[in-house]
Amino acid sequence: MTTLRDVAREAGVSVATASRAIxxxxxxxxxxxxxxxxxxxxxxxxxxxxxxxxxxxxxDTVGVILPDLFGEFFSEIIRGIDLVAHESGxxxxxxxxxGSTHETAAxxxxxxxxxxxxxxxxxxxxxxxxxxxLDPALPTVLLNYDAGSLDLPFVAVDNYHGAYAMTEALLExxxxxxxxxxGPKHNRDARDRQRGxxxxxAKIAKxxxxxxxxxxxxxxxxxxxxxxxxxxxxPVDAVFAANDQMAVGLIAELAGSGxxxxxxxxxxxxxxxxxxxxxxxxxxxxxxxxxxxxSTAMMxxxxxxxxxxxxxxxxTILTPTLVARGTTGGAVGVAANEKTPVVGARP
Amino acid sequence: MTTLRDVAREAGVSVATASRAIxxxxxxxxxxxxxxxxxxxxxxxxxxxxxxxxxxxxxDTVGVILPDLFGEFFSEIIRGIDLVAHESGxxxxxxxxxGSTHETAAxxxxxxxxxxxxxxxxxxxxxxxxxxxLDPALPTVLLNYDAGSLDLPFVAVDNYHGAYAMTEALLExxxxxxxxxxGPKHNRDARDRQRGxxxxxAKIAKxxxxxxxxxxxxxxxxxxxxxxxxxxxxPVDAVFAANDQMAVGLIAELAGSGxxxxxxxxxxxxxxxxxxxxxxxxxxxxxxxxxxxxSTAMMxxxxxxxxxxxxxxxxTILTPTLVARGTTGGAVGVAANEKTPVVGARP
DNA sequence: GGCAACTAGGTAACCGGTTACAGAAACAAA
DNA sequence: TTTGTTTCTGTAACCGGTTACCTAGTTGCC
Numbered sequence: 041m042t043t044l045r046d047v048a049r050e051a052g053v054s055v056a057t058a059s060r061a062i063x064x065x066x067x068x069x070x071x072x073x074x075x076x077x078x079x080x081x082x083x084x085x086x087x088x089x090x091x092x093x094x095x096x097x098x099x100d101t102v103g104v105i106l107p108d109l110f111g112e113f114f115s116e117i118i119r120g121i122d123l124v125a126h127e128s129g130x131x132x133x134x135x136x137x138x139g140s141t142h143e144t145a146a147x148x149x150x151x152x153x154x155x156x157x158x159x160x161x162x163x164x165x166x167x168x169x170x171x172x173x174l175d176p177a178l179p180t181v182l183l184n185y186d187a188g189s190l191d192l193p194f195v196a197v198d199n200y201h202g203a204y205a206m207t208e209a210l211l212e213x214x215x216x217x218x219x220x221x222x223g224p225k226h227n228r229d230a231r232d233r234q235r236g237x238x239x240x241x242a243k244i245a246k247x248x249x250x251x252x253x254x255x256x257x258x259x260x261x262x263x264x265x266x267x268x269x270x271x272x273x274x275p276v277d278a279v280f281a282a283n284d285q286m287a288v289g290l291i292a293e294l295a296g297s298g299x300x301x302x303x304x305x306x307x308x309x310x311x312x313x314x315x316x317x318x319x320x321x322x323x324x325x326x327x328x329x330x331x332x333x334x335s336t337a338m339m340x341x342x343x344x345x346x347x348x349x350x351x352x353x354x355x356t357i358l359t360p361t362l363v364a365r366g367t368t369g370g371a372v373g374v375a376a377n378e379k380t381p382v383v384g385a386r387p
Numbered sequence: 388m389t390t391l392r393d394v395a396r397e398a399g400v401s402v403a404t405a406s407r408a409i410x411x412x413x414x415x416x417x418x419x420x421x422x423x424x425x426x427x428x429x430x431x432x433x434x435x436x437x438x439x440x441x442x443x444x445x446x447d448t449v450g451v452i453l454p455d456l457f458g459e460f461f462s463e464i465i466r467g468i469d470l471v472a473h474e475s476g477x478x479x480x481x482x483x484x485x486g487s488t489h490e491t492a493a494x495x496x497x498x499x500x501x502x503x504x505x506x507x508x509x510x511x512x513x514x515x516x517x518x519x520x521l522d523p524a525l526p527t528v529l530l531n532y533d534a535g536s537l538d539l540p541f542v543a544v545d546n547y548h549g550a551y552a553m554t555e556a557l558l559e560x561x562x563x564x565x566x567x568x569x570g571p572k573h574n575r576d577a578r579d580r581q582r583g584x585x586x587x588x589a590k591i592a593k594x595x596x597x598x599x600x601x602x603x604x605x606x607x608x609x610x611x612x613x614x615x616x617x618x619x620x621x622p623v624d625a626v627f628a629a630n631d632q633m634a635v636g637l638i639a640e641l642a643g644s645g646x647x648x649x650x651x652x653x654x655x656x657x658x659x660x661x662x663x664x665x666x667x668x669x670x671x672x673x674x675x676x677x678x679x680x681x682s683t684a685m686m687x688x689x690x691x692x693x694x695x696x697x698x699x700x701x702x703t704i705l706t707p708t709l710v711a712r713g714t715t716g717g718a719v720g721v722a723a724n725e726k727t728p729v730v731g732a733r734p
Numbered sequence: 735g736g737c738a739a740c741t742a743g744g745t746a747a748c749c750g751g752t753t754a755c756a757g758a759a760a761c762a763a764a
Numbered sequence: 765t766t767t768g769t770t771t772c773t774g775t776a777a778c779c780g781g782t783t784a785c786c787t788a789g790t791t792g793c794c
Contacts, residue, residue, distance in 0.1 A: 088500035115462025153435035
């Protein structure tokens with residue numbers, strides 16, 4: 041493992057000069073610089089980033105702490121982050137809290153001295169706890185989490201208005217009895233979507249306590265809700281699931297019970313996962329550009345690293361857009377212009 | 388930012404003692420240790436991992452270099468790696484070569500001094516080039532890439548036998564005219580799958596030059612192949628696409644042209660992406676446990692880090708399993724036991 | 735020619751930890 | 765009491781870079 045000392049010796053200069061030559065400082069004559077670079081090439085020298093970041097007090101790395109790594113949702117976030125990070129020559133250090141609050145603390149602590157900033161998505165951690173884990177000296181942007189009291193910048197999806205809009209759309213299509221399948225109780229996204237649904241039902245349909253079935257964002261819980269609906273003979277002509285996965289489970293189960301979608305019941309989801317457009321009938325949903333979530337957060341973090349001061353006031357709220365497809369009678373099959381993008385397709 | 392020096396001063400001991408107390412060395416008396424730990428708590432000290440790894444000469448981090456981050460394929464690999472890495476207290480540093488060979492070199496070089504080992508997936512980089520980029524002193528495991536000449540351990544999918552098996556299955560189902568849609572020409576996976584197909588056709592159906600249409604793993608290229616088939620009026624009763632994405636595009640386009648699947652043409656893919664089981668009819672395919680690819684590679688890397696010597700001989704080949712579904716007439720709709728696993732479902 | 739201003743490059747301190755080595759204290763054995 | 769052994773703690777070197785500061789050599793100007 042060749043070090044800068046080796047290079048300096050080979051080139052017949054001091055380590056200081058070698059360092060300067062390599063880093064392109066001006067006060068090195070051309071021949072000296074050439075000699076150093078020749079030595080670098082000859083010895084195959086690659087600077088030791090660890091040592092480098094120790095003195096420079098920057099690591100060119102950002103820590104990304106996610107609750108989990110399952111599914112397209114997180115992979116899209118990571119891709120969005122990477123897109124921006126890569127442009128600025130930043131690296132990504134992945135931390136996974138594996139769903140446990142305790143591990144969150146560990147994951148954040150382990151980042152000290154490895155990263156210049158942090159992107160954290162802590163869906164079920166209480167703000168008070170979170171503030172104890174976070175290092176105030178380490179620039180941090182929160183993903184999909186509004187911890188206003190901490191005054192940290194964040195990027196979130198406007199779940200409330202998204203859910204409101206979707207509910208409104210269902211009602212406009214003629215639905216009278218809309219049932220909501222909720223997400224996990226402690227999950228903020230889920231709660232906001234439920235609120236949006238309830239408010240829309242109250243204001244537009246004048247229904248004060250609409251039917252809400254429990255769910256946990258899993259496909260199976262969607263199927264379960266379908267069984268409840270069918271067996272319970274609830275009066276239903278539309279179902280709004282808090283996410284697409286549950287809608288998928290619901291539709292499969294309804295089909296099995298001979299219920300026609302959208303003939304008997306309209307169905308809508310939330311997220312627009314890639315699967316949504318390929319279902320038959322295709323799934324109406326609220327489209328969230330998940331990668332934007334990541335790239336926006338990363339851009340905010342870069343601004344902080346460049347010296348700007350960003351607080352909760354600089355938060356970005358991404359608005360989801362409604363995509364009407366087959367399950368609400370909007371369209372049948374895959375629309376021609378709705379193919380999955382070609383970029384980077386892989387086996 | 389509190390350092391070990393601060394802690395030592397606060398506790399009234401030397402840095403050496405403080406370090407020993409924190410790291411649980413035996414030669415520290417109980418009261419001294421308690422004093423140090425009290426100081427740690429009081430000052431909220433978290434060791435600086437960067438400095439730590441400089442002296443210990445290990446970073447507890449592995450570098451993961453992937454060609455891209457698009458889609459479930461990569462996210463599953465990362466999840467598999469993380470699963471194993473997390474158990475051993477290792478962190479993941481993500482490097483993305485963004486499809487370019489030139490960036491591959493940069494990505495690998497940037498890892499020096501940041502990681503203890505490397506997991507690299509270099510699908511379109513020539514072995515000769517790759518060997519120039521890699522540091523022989525840095526433990527490395529290759530993903531889905533057999534660079535036998537470099538004598539590096541690797542984990543790969545048995546694409547050849549998978550394709551052979553699928554072709555065989557189509558023929559057994561009564562297909563006479565099987566057409567293959569190939570993947571990118573330079574892609575190893577694609578080439579191996581094509582070879583498997585061709586060999587099966589030769590051996591079983593005694594067809595020496597079966598029809599092969601070009602493709603690039605993208606959905607659009609599958610649709611294009613469908614148009615060729617329909618317009619060209621090729622004699623076809625089964626199509627084996629080199630990956631699921633192309634099969635998806637193909638099926639959508641066939642449906643648009645009034646061709647019935649599997650009635651007129653059977654269709655099969657490769658990979659078993661989550662979407663596959665949800666299509667209508669559901670897609671027959673070769674199931675690859677992608678996360679296993681990542682976790683197996685990570686386990687091999689850990690063995691090397693523990694001192695074992697692993698070469699190309701220790702390679703692991705994962706065998707894909709055939710999943711017969713609707714598009715080959717095997718089953719209709721979503722089979723009851725084929726729901727997506729519940730674990731970690733997210734919005 | 736003499737002095738100031740500038741430039742290239744060397745010396746050594748430093749980043750924040752770990753650890754080899756040495757010294758001091760405590761205790762046991764002679 | 766003296767010496768040997770053990771146990772705990774401190775001093776300082778080190779990991780591999782960066783950079784403040786300093787020196788020596790040039791050049792410029794009066």
